[in-house]
Amino acid sequence: MKNFSKNDNEFICENCNKLVPKLNYTSRDHCPYCLYSKHVDINPGDRQNTCLGLLKPIDIEKFKDTYKIIYQCEKCHQMHKNIIANDDSFERILDIMKNK
Secondary structure, X not given: OOOOOOOOOOEEOOOOOOEXXXXXXXXXXXXXXXXXXXXXXXXXXXXOOOOOOEEEEEEEEEEOOEEEEEEEEOOOOOEEEEEOXXXXXXXXXXXXXXXX
């Protein structure tokens, strides 16, 4: 099992430039507006990855009773997955599912 470090800070999205608020129930790991993330973690919340590339959302997959966003790093091309957040853009999720 991966180590988890809670790290829930607001930030400016490097893809859409919007202010992303704290999630307040777990670590915020992606933008709820455009769904992009940043390749900053080795283990969830640790902010120890030196890649720092943008993680582009490329697909959505069913996971238990929710969904995961599948990312590909635009810098190192590594694949990564994150569970969707309660405030994620439903329209953006549908766009990703339609355009895969």
